[in-house]
Amino acid sequence: MSETPPAEPLAAQAAAQASAARAAQRALGSAPPAARTRALERLAELLGEREQALLAANAKDLVAAERDQLAGPLLKRLGLTSAKLATLREGVSALAAGSDPLGKPLRKTELDEGLVLTQVTSPLGVLLVIFESRPDAVIQIGSLALRTGNAVLLKGGSEALHSNRALVACLQDALRDAGLPAEAVVGVEGRAAVGELLEREHDIDLVIPRGSGELVRSIQQSTRIPVLGHAEGVCHLYLDAAADPEMARRLAVDGKCDYPAACNATETLLVHEAFLGQLGPVGAALRDAGVRLHADERAQAALSAAKVECELAQPEVWGREWGDLVLAVATVDSIEDAIAWVHRHGSGHTDAIVTEDPAAAERFLSAVDSASVFVNASTRFADGFRYGLGAEVGISTGRIHARGPVGADGLLTTRWLLRGQGQAAGDYGPGKRPFTHRALELS
Amino acid sequence: MSETPPAEPLAAQAAAQASAARAAQRALGSAPPAARTRALERLAELLGEREQALLAANAKDLVAAERDQLAGPLLKRLGLTSAKLATLREGVSALAAGSDPLGKPLRKTELDEGLVLTQVTSPLGVLLVIFESRPDAVIQIGSLALRTGNAVLLKGGSEALHSNRALVACLQDALRDAGLPAEAVVGVEGRAAVGELLEREHDIDLVIPRGSGELVRSIQQSTRIPVLGHAEGVCHLYLDAAADPEMARRLAVDGKCDYPAACNATETLLVHEAFLGQLGPVGAALRDAGVRLHADERAQAALSAAKVECELAQPEVWGREWGDLVLAVATVDSIEDAIAWVHRHGSGHTDAIVTEDPAAAERFLSAVDSASVFVNASTRFADGFRYGLGAEVGISTGRIHARGPVGADGLLTTRWLLRGQGQAAGDYGPGKRPFTHRALELS
Numbered sequence: 032m033s034e035t036p037p038a039e040p041l042a043a044q045a046a047a048q049a050s051a052a053r054a055a056q057r058a059l060g061s062a063p064p065a066a067r068t069r070a071l072e073r074l075a076e077l078l079g080e081r082e083q084a085l086l087a088a089n090a091k092d093l094v095a096a097e098r099d100q101l102a103g104p105l106l107k108r109l110g111l112t113s114a115k116l117a118t119l120r121e122g123v124s125a126l127a128a129g130s131d132p133l134g135k136p137l138r139k140t141e142l143d144e145g146l147v148l149t150q151v152t153s154p155l156g157v158l159l160v161i162f163e164s165r166p167d168a169v170i171q172i173g174s175l176a177l178r179t180g181n182a183v184l185l186k187g188g189s190e191a192l193h194s195n196r197a198l199v200a201c202l203q204d205a206l207r208d209a210g211l212p213a214e215a216v217v218g219v220e221g222r223a224a225v226g227e228l229l230e231r232e233h234d235i236d237l238v239i240p241r242g243s244g245e246l247v248r249s250i251q252q253s254t255r256i257p258v259l260g261h262a263e264g265v266c267h268l269y270l271d272a273a274a275d276p277e278m279a280r281r282l283a284v285d286g287k288c289d290y291p292a293a294c295n296a297t298e299t300l301l302v303h304e305a306f307l308g309q310l311g312p313v314g315a316a317l318r319d320a321g322v323r324l325h326a327d328e329r330a331q332a333a334l335s336a337a338k339v340e341c342e343l344a345q346p347e348v349w350g351r352e353w354g355d356l357v358l359a360v361a362t363v364d365s366i367e368d369a370i371a372w373v374h375r376h377g378s379g380h381t382d383a384i385v386t387e388d389p390a391a392a393e394r395f396l397s398a399v400d401s402a403s404v405f406v407n408a409s410t411r412f413a414d415g416f417r418y419g420l421g422a423e424v425g426i427s428t429g430r431i432h433a434r435g436p437v438g439a440d441g442l443l444t445t446r447w448l449l450r451g452q453g454q455a456a457g458d459y460g461p462g463k464r465p466f467t468h469r470a471l472e473l474s
Numbered sequence: 475m476s477e478t479p480p481a482e483p484l485a486a487q488a489a490a491q492a493s494a495a496r497a498a499q500r501a502l503g504s505a506p507p508a509a510r511t512r513a514l515e516r517l518a519e520l521l522g523e524r525e526q527a528l529l530a531a532n533a534k535d536l537v538a539a540e541r542d543q544l545a546g547p548l549l550k551r552l553g554l555t556s557a558k559l560a561t562l563r564e565g566v567s568a569l570a571a572g573s574d575p576l577g578k579p580l581r582k583t584e585l586d587e588g589l590v591l592t593q594v595t596s597p598l599g600v601l602l603v604i605f606e607s608r609p610d611a612v613i614q615i616g617s618l619a620l621r622t623g624n625a626v627l628l629k630g631g632s633e634a635l636h637s638n639r640a641l642v643a644c645l646q647d648a649l650r651d652a653g654l655p656a657e658a659v660v661g662v663e664g665r666a667a668v669g670e671l672l673e674r675e676h677d678i679d680l681v682i683p684r685g686s687g688e689l690v691r692s693i694q695q696s697t698r699i700p701v702l703g704h705a706e707g708v709c710h711l712y713l714d715a716a717a718d719p720e721m722a723r724r725l726a727v728d729g730k731c732d733y734p735a736a737c738n739a740t741e742t743l744l745v746h747e748a749f750l751g752q753l754g755p756v757g758a759a760l761r762d763a764g765v766r767l768h769a770d771e772r773a774q775a776a777l778s779a780a781k782v783e784c785e786l787a788q789p790e791v792w793g794r795e796w797g798d799l800v801l802a803v804a805t806v807d808s809i810e811d812a813i814a815w816v817h818r819h820g821s822g823h824t825d826a827i828v829t830e831d832p833a834a835a836e837r838f839l840s841a842v843d844s845a846s847v848f849v850n851a852s853t854r855f856a857d858g859f860r861y862g863l864g865a866e867v868g869i870s871t872g873r874i875h876a877r878g879p880v881g882a883d884g885l886l887t888t889r890w891l892l893r894g895q896g897q898a899a900g901d902y903g904p905g906k907r908p909f910t911h912r913a914l915e916l917s
Contacts, residue, residue: 057817062843102545134840140862146851148861156873190482236873257874278896285898374500375564385896396891397502397577400596408589408894415897418591418890419583419911430599430679431700432875435890447861447878448839451851453828455728456860468862 045224049234052182058209068412070209071127088197133326139471145452156236163242166194185323186219187424229254261428263378264294265411271386272305287411292430311337326360350376381413402435406456488667492677495625498655503597505621507574513652514570531640542912582914588895597623598680606685609637622885629662671695706821707737710852714829715748728852738856754780769803793819824856845878
C-alpha cells in the first residue's frame with residue numbers, strides 16, 4: 032500500500048470530487064440517450080483492448096494478496112481472468128443494447144386544456160458504492176450507473192487497488208470518448224476518504240454497501256445519507272401442519288445448503304407441532320448434507336426418535352444469521368405463532384411457508400411483513416437475477432425507496448414536468464376554473 | 475398546559491406506544507380491505523356524532539390561544555367549525571368509498587412453470603407525523619394512514635392539545651369499532667416524547683413534518699429516520715429571450731402574489747438579457763401588486779427605464795425564500811446560465827421557464843434537476859391536489875422514495891410474493907433448468 036498517499040489529502044480530494052460529481056452527473060443525465068449508449072459501447076471496447084493491462088494490474092494485487100496471506104475465497108474473488116472480463120464485456124454490451132431508462136413517462140395527466148403534467152424517470156444523482164474484494168463490481172456498478180445517468184463514487188477494497196484503478200480508468204475514458212464528463216466516475220481510496228464522504232449528505236444521494244452485514248451495519252450507523260442494503264438476512268422456512276414432507280425435506284436442504292454464506296440462505300426452521308412426527312426425514316437429510324442442528328425440546332425429541340442427533344437450542348440461536356451449515360429448529364403451535372415468530376426474530380429479508388393448504392398459504396403471504404414472502408419455494412430464490420430484474424444493485428431490507436432485490440429501477444427517481452400555455456394558479460379553485468384531471472395515455 | 479404530565483414519563487410512554495404501534499400496524503395492514511373501509515365509514519360517523527364535543531374541545535384551545543395572544547393567522551388555522559368538520563367528513567367518506575390501495579400487483583413474472591412472482595403494494599409501516607396548529611391534519615393524515623394500512627404517531631402543536639386529543643380518540647374508536655387495533659393511532663404529546671421517538675429508527679419508518687422550513691430542517695438534523703418533506707422552496711421563474719411579455723407578466727405576478735407564504739411561490743425572477751427591454755411592464759405589474767424588488771444592476775437599469783423602483787440586490791438575496799411580497803431579479807446571458815443558476819441557488823423544489831421557443835422549453839425540461847419543472851405555467855401549480863393526486867402527504871425535495879408532491883403512494887412500499895410448487899434454487903443455473911422470466915398480465 033506504499034502507493035497510497037496520506038489520509039488527509041485523500042479525504043479532501045474525495046470531498047472535492049464528490050462536489051464535481053454532482054455537476055458531471057447533471058450533464059450525464061441530461062445528455063441524449065445515444066451518448067450514454069456510446070459510452071457503454073466504448074467501455075466494452077476498452078475492456079477488450081486493455082485486457083492485458085487489466086490482467087497485469089490484477090496480477091500485482093494478487094501477488095500482494097498472497098504475500099498478505101489473504102484467505103482462499105477472497106483470493107478467488109479478487110482474481111480477474113479472460114473469462115471474467117468476457118462476461119463483464121457481455122454485460123456492458125447488453126446494457127448498451129438495452130433501452131434507455133431515463134425520461135420514461137410513468138403518469139400523464141391533463142390538468143386542464145393545454146396544461147399537461149408528466150411524471151418521468153430521472154437519475155437518482157450521486158451514488159457512493161462501497162464494496163469488498165471483487166473488482167468486477169467496478170464495471171458492473173459503473174456501467175449500471177452510466178446507463179441510469181448517475182454519477183458514482185467507487186470505493187473498493189485496498190487489496191484490489193491496482194485492478195480497481197485500471198477499471199475506473201476504463202469507465203472514465205469511455206465517458207470522455209463519448210463526449211461526456213469523466214468526473215461522473217470517481218475512484219475513492221482510503222478509509223479517511225470514505226469517512227469524509229459519509230458526512231456529505233448534500234453531495235451524495237445514496238450509499239450502496241456491498242459486502243458483509245458488518246460492513247453494511249457500520250455504514251448505516253455512521254451516515255445520514257440513505258443506505259440501500261441489508262445488514263442481515265435471517266430467513267425462516269416454516270413447515271406448516273399441511274406441509275408435504277418430501278417438499279419440506281427438499282426446500283430445507285436447498286435453503287440451507289445451496290449457498291450457506293448467502294443472505295437468502297435459511298437460518299431457522301419453524302415446525303408446526305402437528306408436523307413434528309414427520310420431521311425425522313427432514314432432519315436426516317440435513318444431517319446427511321453436513322448440517323448441524325440446534326433444536327428446541329419438542330423438535331429435539333422428534334429428531335431423536337428418528338435417530339437424528341442435534342444440540343439443544345440455547346436462546347441465542349433464535350434470529351441468528353449462521354452463514355454456515357448450521358440451522359436452528361423451533362416448534363410453533365400454529366401458523367399465527369409462526370408469523371409472530373418471524374416478526375420477532377426475523378430481519379424482514381425473506382421468509383417461506385411449506386404447505387398444501389391454500390388458506391394457510393394466503394394467510395402467510397398476507398401477514399408476513401418481509402421484503403420477500405414465499406409459498407412452497409426455497410428462500411434462495413430471493414435474488415435480482417432470479418427475479419428477472421437484470422443486474423442487481425443489492426437487496427434492501429429497508430422499507431423506503433426500494434425493498435427486496437433491487438434492479439436498475441432502484442437507481443432512478445422521478446421529476447414532474449408541466450407543459451402549459453401561460454396558466455396562472457390563481458385562475459383555478461372554488462368558483463373559478465375547475466381542473467379536468469384527465470388521465471392520458473402514456474406515449 | 476397544566477394538564478400535561480411531566481416530560482420523562484411522556485417520553486417513555488411514547489416509546490412504548492411506538493413499539494406497540496408496529497404490531498398494531500401489522501394487524502391493520504393484513505386485515506381484509508373491508509375492515510379498513512368500515513373503520514373509515516365509522517370515523518365519518520363519529521365526526522358527525524361528536525361534533526358538539528369536538529367544537530367544545532376546540533373552544534378550550536381557542537380560549538387558551540387568545541389568552542396567549544396567538545397570531546391571527548395561527549388562530550384562524552387552529553379554529554374548527556361545523557363547515558371544516560363537514561369538509562373533513564367528506565374527505566374521509568371519499569377515502570372509504572375509494573379502492574383499497576394495498577396488495578395491488580405492480581409486476582407479475584413467471585420465473586418458471588408453476589413459479590410465479592408478484593410484486594404487490596404494502597403499507598410502509600409506522601409513520602411519525604409532526605404538524606403545527608391545524609387540528610384538521612389529525613383526521614386528514616390519520617384517515618390516509620388508515621386507508622394505506624399504516625400506523626401513525628401524531629404530534630400536533632400544544633396549542634391544539636384538546637382538539638387533537640378529541641380527534642385522535644375518534645380515530646382510535648373508529649378502529650376499535652371496526653375490530654381493528656386502536657393502538658395503530660397514537661397521539662403524542664410533549665417535546666421530550668418527539669425527541670425520544672426521533673431516535674427510534676427501528677420502530678418508525680418515516681417522519682413527515684408538516685410546517686415551517688425551520689421545523690423540517692431541525693427534524694432532518696436530529697434523526698436517522700428518513701424524513702419526507704422540504705426544508706425550503708426556492709422557486710425560480712426564468713423569462714427566456716423568447717418569452718411572451720404578457721405571459722411573463724401574468725406568471726410572475728401569480729407565482730409571487732397568489733400565496734406568498736407557500737413553498738411553491740416564486741422567489742427569484744431570472745431574466746435573459748435579451749428580454750430586459752420588456753422587463754418594465756413585468757416589474758410595474760409586480761410593483762402594483764405590492765411586491766418589493768431586489769434587482770441586479772442590469773435588471774435595475776431596465777426597471778428604472780420603465781420608472782419601476784427597486785433596490786440593488788445584495789449577494790444574500792439570491793437563493794433566499796422570502797415567503798412574502800419580495801422578489802429577487804437576476805439577469806442571465808443564456809438559458810444555460812439560467813439552468814446553472816437554478817442548480818446553484820435553487821432548492822430543487824419547482825422551477826419554471828417562460829418561452830415561445832420549443833427547443834428552449836425542452837432543454838429546460840431535460841436539464842433542470844428539480845422535483846417539478848414547468849414550461850409556461852406558474853410555479854404555484856406544484857401541489858398534490860392540483861396534480862390530481864388526491865390527498866397530499868407533503869412535497870418532497872428529497873430524491874429517495876418520493877419526489878415532488880406526494881400522494882397516498884408515498885405511504886406505500888412493496889413486497890415480493892413467490893408462489894411455487896416445491897422448487898429448489900439449486901435446480902436452476904448454467905447447465906440446469908433455465909428461468910422463463912415471462913411477464914404476466916396484471917390481474
